[in-house]
Amino acid sequence: xxxxxxxxxxxxxxxxxxxxxxxxxxxxxxxxxxxxxxxxxxxxxxxxxxxxxxxxxxxxxxxxxxxxxxxxxxxxxxxxxxxxxxxxxxxxxxxxxxxxxxxxxxxxxxxxxxxxxxxxxxxxxxxxxxxxxxxxxxxxxxxxxxxxxxxxxxxxxxxxxxxxxxxxxxxxxxxxxxxxxxxxxxxxxxxxxxxxxxxxxxxxxxxxxxxxxxxxxxxxxxxxxxxxxxxxxxxxxxxxxxxxxxxxxxxxxxxxxxxxxxxxxxxxxxxxxxxxxxxx
Amino acid sequence: xxxxxxxxxxxxxxxxxxxxxxxxxxxxxxxxxxxxxxxxxxxxxxxxxxxxxxxxxxxxxxxxxxxxxxxxxxxxxxxxxxxxxxxxxxxxxxxxxxxxxxxxxxxxxxxxxxxxxxxxxxxxxxxxxxxxxxxxxxxxxxxxxxxxxxxxxxxxxxxxxxxxxxxxxxxxxxxxxxxxxxxxxxxxxxxxxxxxxxxxxxxxxxxxxxxxxxxxxxxxxxxxxxxxxxxxxxxxxxxxxxxxxxxxxxxxxxxxxxxxxxxxxxxxxxxxxxxxxxxxxxxxxxxxxxxx
Amino acid sequence: xxxxxxxxxxxxxxxxxxxxxxxxxxxxxxxxxxxxxxxxxxxxxxxxxxxxxxxxxxxxxxxxxxxxxxxxxxxxxxxxxxxxxxxxxxxxxxxxxxxxxxxxxxxxxxxxxxxxxxxxxxxxxxxxxxxxxxxxxxxxxxxxxxxxxxxxxxxxxxxxxxxxxxxxxxxxxxxxxxxxxxxxxxxxxxxxxxxxxxxxxxxxxxxxxxxxxxxxxxxxxxxxxxxxxxxxxxxxxxxxxxxxxxxxxxxxxxxxxxxxxxxxxxxxxxxxxxxxxxxxxxxxxxxxxxxxxxx
Numbered sequence: 068x069x070x071x072x073x074x075x076x077x078x079x080x081x082x083x084x085x086x087x088x089x090x091x092x093x094x095x096x097x098x099x100x101x102x103x104x105x106x107x108x109x110x111x112x113x114x115x116x117x118x119x120x121x122x123x124x125x126x127x128x129x130x131x132x133x134x135x136x137x138x139x140x141x142x143x144x145x146x147x148x149x150x151x152x153x154x155x156x157x158x159x160x161x162x163x164x165x166x167x168x169x170x171x172x173x174x175x176x177x178x179x180x181x182x183x184x185x186x187x188x189x190x191x192x193x194x195x196x197x198x199x200x201x202x203x204x205x206x207x208x209x210x211x212x213x214x215x216x217x218x219x220x221x222x223x224x225x226x227x228x229x230x231x232x233x234x235x236x237x238x239x240x241x242x243x244x245x246x247x248x249x250x251x252x253x254x255x256x257x258x259x260x261x262x263x264x265x266x267x268x269x270x271x272x273x274x275x276x277x278x279x280x281x282x283x284x285x286x287x288x289x290x291x292x293x294x295x296x297x298x299x300x301x302x303x304x305x306x307x308x309x310x311x312x313x314x315x316x317x318x319x320x321x322x323x324x325x326x327x328x329x330x331x332x333x334x335x336x337x338x339x340x341x342x343x344x345x346x347x
Numbered sequence: 348x349x350x351x352x353x354x355x356x357x358x359x360x361x362x363x364x365x366x367x368x369x370x371x372x373x374x375x376x377x378x379x380x381x382x383x384x385x386x387x388x389x390x391x392x393x394x395x396x397x398x399x400x401x402x403x404x405x406x407x408x409x410x411x412x413x414x415x416x417x418x419x420x421x422x423x424x425x426x427x428x429x430x431x432x433x434x435x436x437x438x439x440x441x442x443x444x445x446x447x448x449x450x451x452x453x454x455x456x457x458x459x460x461x462x463x464x465x466x467x468x469x470x471x472x473x474x475x476x477x478x479x480x481x482x483x484x485x486x487x488x489x490x491x492x493x494x495x496x497x498x499x500x501x502x503x504x505x506x507x508x509x510x511x512x513x514x515x516x517x518x519x520x521x522x523x524x525x526x527x528x529x530x531x532x533x534x535x536x537x538x539x540x541x542x543x544x545x546x547x548x549x550x551x552x553x554x555x556x557x558x559x560x561x562x563x564x565x566x567x568x569x570x571x572x573x574x575x576x577x578x579x580x581x582x583x584x585x586x587x588x589x590x591x592x593x594x595x596x597x598x599x600x601x602x603x604x605x606x607x608x609x610x611x612x613x614x615x616x617x618x619x620x621x622x623x624x625x626x627x628x629x630x631x632x633x634x635x636x637x638x639x
Numbered sequence: 640x641x642x643x644x645x646x647x648x649x650x651x652x653x654x655x656x657x658x659x660x661x662x663x664x665x666x667x668x669x670x671x672x673x674x675x676x677x678x679x680x681x682x683x684x685x686x687x688x689x690x691x692x693x694x695x696x697x698x699x700x701x702x703x704x705x706x707x708x709x710x711x712x713x714x715x716x717x718x719x720x721x722x723x724x725x726x727x728x729x730x731x732x733x734x735x736x737x738x739x740x741x742x743x744x745x746x747x748x749x750x751x752x753x754x755x756x757x758x759x760x761x762x763x764x765x766x767x768x769x770x771x772x773x774x775x776x777x778x779x780x781x782x783x784x785x786x787x788x789x790x791x792x793x794x795x796x797x798x799x800x801x802x803x804x805x806x807x808x809x810x811x812x813x814x815x816x817x818x819x820x821x822x823x824x825x826x827x828x829x830x831x832x833x834x835x836x837x838x839x840x841x842x843x844x845x846x847x848x849x850x851x852x853x854x855x856x857x858x859x860x861x862x863x864x865x866x867x868x869x870x871x872x873x874x875x876x877x878x879x880x881x882x883x884x885x886x887x888x889x890x891x892x893x894x895x896x897x898x899x900x901x902x903x904x905x906x907x908x909x910x911x912x913x914x915x916x917x918x919x920x921x922x923x924x925x926x927x928x929x930x931x932x933x934x
Contacts, residue, residue, distance in 0.1 A: 152817060154741045177820045185818035191811035193830055204819040207829060253815070260819055349822060356824040360739050363731035364749050370791055371752040374759060374767050381770055436666030444663060453667065455920045460674045462916040464852030466881040467905050470888045471677055474898070501673055508670065534659035562760025564855040569889055589762045596765060596859040601774065613766040617759060624758035628751060
């Protein structure tokens with residue numbers, strides 16, 4: 068059911084996306100959803116990321132861990148070009164999403180951000196109703212049809228595991244929800260524009276443990292359909308929910324591999340020190 | 348489609364930003380370009396030498412604004428002489444002593460004072476203050492520089508109070524605590540620590556108050572008598588630069604030398620207030636902005 | 640509780656220190672007394688002439704009788720034009736400064752120009768309006784020339800208020816909207832502006848109040864001594880409350896006789912301006928409180 072609607076939505080309003088899908092014939096079977104090569108990133112004269120290489124496969128959860136200020140959030144915002152909004156930032160290297168160079172001059176940032184959704188550290192629903200929050204994305208992308216909007220809102224809220232809690236009060240203010248509910252609403256809001264990839268920047272750091280549990284369950288659910296890249300400073304969380312883990316330290320990607328391997332037998336001494344709690 | 352809208356909106360907003368600069372420079376340009384015929388016809392010096400403003404005089408019109416500058420500064424300095432101490436003291440009370448509810452109540456009231464139209468203050472000066480001054484000093488009329496100074500001071504008060512209060516409130520409480528912890532009394536702390544620490548802000552407040560006072564038109568027009576002669580005391584009638592424009596603007600012949608001479612007066616007024624405001628601006632924004 | 644607190648404050652000020660305390664306290668009190676006196680004087684002497692005819696009739700018998708209706712209407716019209724000019728432009732400039740521009744030398748220059756524009760004497764605006772709107776643009780002395788002149792004068796008020804309102808919109812909303820693929824204008828239109836409306840409204844009201852009370856800029860741009868008819872187009876001259884008060888208190892041939900009318904005009908003007916300012920202050924306090932609560 069959901070996929071039908073998703074497809075309907077795609078075909079109905081997003082021809083551009085359709086074309087993209089036509090053209091992207093994955094090169095062989097080791098196709099990468101996100102591929103970053105020799106990435107250097109600067110805030111003014113201060114370099115924040117050094118020669119980062121990473122390949123994220125389709126579907127599943129990739130976690131980025133590391134001490135605060137290590138560049139993991141900066142890296143995340145490279146992937147949907149949110150860093151463009153900060154004046155004086157500069158980037159070197161190659162970042163491809165779904166086979167496309169996202170820093171190419173022909174890249175439409177709007178299309179990119181439709182494809183790469185983002186959930187923030189602090190839940191940030193707009194000061195609008197629950198319904199309007201979820202419908203926001205489709206609306207700004209030009210969807211006016213009420214019936215389709217209703218369906219997208221419902222499916223997205225189901226996808227965000229919030230539907231049962233809010234279905235009777237869709238038109239109440241989103242800010243009246245609890246912190247955990249607000250964060251799930253933000254996830255639903257991101258789902259409503261039909262992304263392929265979800266970026267999550269410490270999505271549970273501002274909410275309580277029980278709500279965190281629900282969001283972690285949700286992430287495990289969502290990763291069957293979406294590629295999720297999550298930044299977390301909580302190593303247990305990374306171990307619990309991710310398939311792959313990357314360790315960032317002082318702007319460098321120190322180690323990248325299967326989560327089980329990173330947490331049991333890391334190759335780099337610094338990774339081991341961090342994981343065993345010797346610093347951080 | 349969407350990117351076209353985006354581009355159009357970007358241009359509209361950019362133009363609106365530019366417009367602000369265009370307006371300010373446009374005012375300066377208008378004043379300058381309309382002054383030039385007067386400068387070429389009369390010269391620059393005759394405006395500033397001792398003499399009288401007699402644009403209508405038969406045969407030999409003169410355009411000296413010398414006395415108006417004197418008048419403007421008499422009214423302005425007289426106004427600041429009482430408005431600055433009073434305003435700073437009131438600001439010190441508001442930020443250092445007043446309880447929260449007093450602040451909540453009094454600050455809007457001060458803003459209301461700022462909102463009283465200058466023509467209303469002029470009216471009060473005319474019907475209330477003038478007879479009072481006449482009686483007090485035993486002179487036939489209270490329409491003089493003193494009256495103007497008092498009213499303009501009242502006009503400048505809200506500016507001074509609001510900005511001085513901001514400056515005093517911005518003093519880090521560490522300073523106060525340090526002083527109090529050393530056994531300083533409240534008065535010593537305010538007088539010796541807080542106010543000196545807020546000095547540049549208070550100076551800026553004074554200067555912006557001064558800018559307002561110099562440019563004030565209707566009040567002085569109504570209560571200072573507007574004589575063109577050189578005043579010798581605060582009990583004399585004076586005419587200010589701004590009042591002079593207001594008096595002549597109504598019936599000046601468009602394009603005449605007199606008309607262009609008025610723009611010279613406007614130019615002088617603009618430059619004086621511009622420099623004062625610029626200095627105040629530099630004072631306020633001197634400290635590097637922490638972040639933005 | 641409150642009483643105790645007051646006692647404590649005074650207890651902190653012992654002996655000769657009390658002189659200082661009272662000095663500061665009386666300073667504020669004096670300011671309030673001045674304000675109170677002005678309001679009281681105008682109210683007590685003006686209220687007597689206020690009646691239905693005064694508000695709704697035109698001046699009669701050489702302006703010694705009748706009402707001030709044309710002046711009220713004129714002020715209403717001219718402030719509407721002022722706001723129609725200053726608010727869209729002011730909001731757009733604020734959006735440029737706060738949402739679009741990269742903060743740097745140029746925005747500093749714009750902001751500095753804005754602050755200096757705020758300091759330009761009102762009579763200089765009058766000169767500018769006369770030279771540019773009345774003569775150069777050929778509007779003649781009219782509602783539109785005066786409205787534009789007043790619009791320039793109130794522009795700093797509306798830009799500052801709008802910018803303050805934009806700044807209070809949390810950055811997280813913008814980030815959330817951008818991340819969903821909104822363009823900058825969509826972010827501004829759908830997320831930022833709806834939140835900033837109360838602040839923009841405050842600026843509008845402050846601009847209205849400022850424009851309603853100004854006299855000097857309209858002296859030569861359109862205000863008329865007396866008109867037997869109401870303005871019928873934006874090219875018409877008009878009577879205005881502040882200018883009417885100026886005439887009634889200084890220019891009329893029988894000043895003593897029309898004094899009550901002058902007081903009545905002053906009362907109407909002060910009431911109008913005070914209500915507008917008070918509304919703006921209250922509105923601003925409400926949304927500042929809301930922002931402080933993080934809603």
